Amino acid sequence: MTMKVPMTEYLRIDLETEKWECRVCDHVIAPAAGNYKEGLLVHNRDPREIHPPVIDPAKYRYTFCPDPDWVRILEFCCPKCGTQIETEYATPGHPPLWDMQVDVPALKAQWASRGPAMLPDAGPAVVPGRGHAH
Amino acid sequence: MKDMTTGGPAPSAEDMKLIKKFLEDTTLFLGPDPEIMQNHDLMQRSADEEHAIANVPDTHTIAKIRDRLQAGCDEGYEMVEQMGAAPGAKWGDVITGIYSASGDLAIASAGGVLLFSSVVHHPIKFIVKNWMNEPTVGVRDGDGFIHNDSRYGNVHNTDQSMILPIFHEGRLVCWVASTVHEGENGAIEPGGMPSMAESPSDEGLKMSPFKVVENYQIKRDLLTFLQNSVREPKLQLEDMKVKLFACLRIKQRIEETLKTDGADALISTLRLTMEDVRAEVKRRVSEWPDMSVRTYIIQDSTLRENCVVKVNCTLTKKGDQLTFDFRGSSPEFTNRATNTILGGLKGMLSQLFLCYIWPDLPRGQAAMAPIEVITDPHSILNCSYDAPNSQSLMSIFTGFTAGQHAVAKFLYSCPEKFTKVHAPAFNMINTFIWGGVSQHGETLGNLCADLNGMGAGATSNRDGEHALAPIFATMADIGEQEVNEEDVPFLQLVSKKMTRDAIAPGKYRGGQGYTMMVATKDSEQWGFMTTAQGAKIPPIQGLFGGYACGTYPLSKVQGVDVYDVMLNEPEKFRHSIEEIMNEQPFEGARYTTHHMGMGFDISKRGELYMISQGAGAGYGDLLERDPVGVVKDIEEGLMSAEVAARLYKVVFDPATLAIDFDATEQARADERKARIARSVPYAEFVKGWNQPKPPAHLPYFGCWGDDIETLYMGSPDKTRRGDEPKPNYMVHPKDVRIAELEARLAAAGVPGDEKQ
Secondary structure, three states: OOOEEEOOOOEEEEOOOOEEEEOOOOOEEEEOOOOHHHHOEEEEEOHHHHOOOOOOOOOOOOOOOOOOOOOEEEEEEOOOOOOEEEEEEEOOOOOOOOOEEEOHHHHHHHHHHHOHHHOOOOOOOOOOOOOOOO | OOOOOOOOOOOOHHHHHHHHHHHHHOOOOOOOOHHHHOOOOOOOOOHHHHHHHHHOOOHHHHHHHHHHHHHHHHHHHHHHHHHOOOHHHHOOOEEEEEEEOOOOEEEEOOOOOHHHHOOOHHHHHHHHHHHOOOOOOOOOOOOEEEEOOHHHOOOOOOEEEEEEEEEEOOEEEEEEEEEEEOOOOOOOOOOOOOOOOOOHHHOOOOOOOEEEEEOOEEOHHHHHHHHOOOOOHHHHHHHHHHHHHHHHHHHHHHHHHHHHHOHHHHHHHHHHHHHHHHHHHHHHHHOOOOEEEEEEEEEEEOOOOEEEEEEEEEEEEEOOEEEEEOOOOOEOOOOOOOOOOHHHHHHHHHHHHHHHHOOOOOOOOOOOOOOEEEOOOOEOOEOOOOOOOOOOHHHHHHHHHHHHHHHHHHHOOOOOOOOOOEOOOOOOOOOOEEEEEOOOOOEEEEEOHHHHOOOOOOEOOEOOOOOOOOOOOOOOOOOOHHHHHOOOOEEEEEEEEEOOOOOOOOOEOOOOOEEEEEEEOOOOOEEEEOOOOOOOOOOOOOEOOOOOOOOOOEEEEEOOOHHHHHHHOHHHOOOOHHHHHHHOOOOOOEEEEEOOOOOOEEOOOOOEEEEEOOOOOOEOOHHHOOHHHHHHHHHOOOOOHHHHHHHHOOOEOOOOOOEOHHHHHHHHHHHHHHHHHHOEEHHHHHHHHOOOOOOOOOOEEEEEOOEEEEEEEEEOOEEEEOOOOOOOOOOOHHHHHHHHHHHHHHHOOOOOOOOO
16 A cells, blocks of 8 residues: 655655645645646735724825735645635745645655554544534 | 065964954954854863763763753742742743853753854853953852853843852862843843834843853942843843842752762863764754755744745755755844844744743753854844944744744654644734833833733644743743733733634644733823734744744724723723724724834733734644634633634534534535636746745845845845845935925925025
8 A cells, every 4th residue: 555644734645656645635636756736726815904903094004904015825725626725925026935845755765664553643633523512 | 566465375373363362352342253153053061071971970970960950940940930020020031040061052041042052152151251361350159151142142232240250279170151132231122022123222232242240249330331231121130130149059969970070070061961862853854854944934023014024945965964044034124013033033943842842852052053044134033233233133033934834844754753743823912011100110121921812823733822931931930910900000801702703613623812901090191102013914934834823913993981981981991902992992092003013112001002922823634623622712812703613614503512513524524626617727827926025015135036146125126146236225214204295295296485
């Protein structure tokens, strides 16, 4: 059986195919030796939509909102299931980072000696409770 | 003329010895020693240590002695915390430690600011190198040394250390030290951390390590000089005594160990504790995946003006070697105080590992010892002797966050973890620094302990905790404001109330920050300052699809006496920044907002200064957040119902907050589809997004993209090479404003008949 190593909350590397995969929908994203972001979709988010003004932007210069001319939020999502895999608070125009540059042969060697029993069990499965008890 | 720099035979060993002696005998000034200041690894084993380890190698004996010494450090810590006069001391911004005879920090107290302690090995090594054999100084039983100048090894000059050598039968066996965030130090602004400092000469006391205690007595002449140099002479005396007596208590515990087990057991314990931790760190690192992780954090001000200051980090792990490469970070500012010495950054990274990654390891210098740190020279993270650094926390903390963000991406796949994977904590000291003459006629200068109330980042299995602890001291306290108010002439009219909607969303949300509103009451000579970044750009990043916090400004209401309002028209007072600023309930008052770098501002009775602590970062996709958790956040006042519904796509009854789970599932499925619809493939996106240089509208400092060799210095056309330092002056913000206004006058045709 091929071993798949969970690398982040939503990404794993298939050691046999040497691909980044989505842990939510199994979509094959990109070569593991490369930048996984190249296989994702990107949205340039106005930070005011996520961090709303606490005080009136019509009256004040500083409002608890990040300045959209000074910073943007790059939202990276899986093209198949739409899970938001990564965010990057970026200076406008700054190239997105290749944030995880993995040495794939070393990863394979490391896990060959460990075996699948050592794989971390933390996963993305969320089963919301349906009660409203508090 | 003959070239004196080349040619001719190389000097012999004897000549070199003579040259070295000549240089030593004629050194005019013993400044910070680069050999000491750039090295954070353990010193080589000394002959004494070799001998001791050969005599006492038994791990059980060593574990027993280590526990005794740890208890001694903790006892000293408790003494300083209970007796210290500085507000920082009362709330845990202190630490004690035991250092090897060569100066390495072997054991630090379990509570307190490890960062403080992990830089004190530098001044001890300075003492060992320069004062031990200096006939006019010397190091003897009963001596004590004081130190605060960060350039000789400190976080910032507001911290003061008392350092005692411990002798046994005439032989130096170790050192003990106690460090406190004292606050006042006679700088250009009260409170010890001046953001207005434009050179080291504006930063107050500059104590290189010197002897201030002989025969266990503080020398009164030197004490008086120090008291005369600061705004709080009684604080200076009291805390020097407290630190001295804490050191003496630890000395007593060491002497008990020496009596029962002998000097070799002590020396072996100190050395092997450090060597074992160092080896264990390399083993743990080897379990991480071989990888490079890149991130950057933006400082959005120098505390004097808004600008974009990059802290650039590539963390590379290969085998058992871990390397932080901070090259490409902003150049140092020649006349701004937000630079740090390299030792401060390393100390904070040490804090990262021992508080957030491997908290089970003994606290000391050894955990960071095998980890490499690379920077550019004269960088904001490795500043020169001539650069001010009184606000070094801005760079130390953003450097820490870069490290915390990067490390999480290594830890996720690692089978053996010692903590949960953690999104970045909030990292700014959003608090009020204050000073002036109190209601008791005392001259004071210090700060509110709310700097300790940073929101924690979310982890892989739960929300971040609110106001949990500062990143620099995981066991500190945010203090009793009412106790503080007995000494100072202002009140916190609103304190520890969560700031609604100042959120960091995610599958698990960040711990939130709380509101502080202060107003002077009983003094006509009192003022405040704030020293934080993050009013335009969040100072942290989110993790694995989670979001960072928002931004946090300073709000002021002037032209009102809120104490009169509360006496005569109490119904007008509001208890949130949101209500006061949006409703403007006080007629005739002026309502303004500012970035968080407010220089010392003399306040009038009843005028409001309002800020908020910040939230730690969120973890994971917010559409995976349990809807019950979302509604709980609404009920607890963390988030408004409108924001919750819009962001988290939870459908609920606005009156009862009863959740419609089926509708929520549908709304979230729709949002995932909407994401896909509004997003574009990466290759297409970067074609429109990527720019070759920083945008012209931003004063940008640091590298751009992958080219770490070119550092921008405020505009797309002004650069320096990373390895070639250049001055980097900023214009006084008032001069900038005057120039703007003069240009407007000229444009309006106002006659320019002023003589030039």
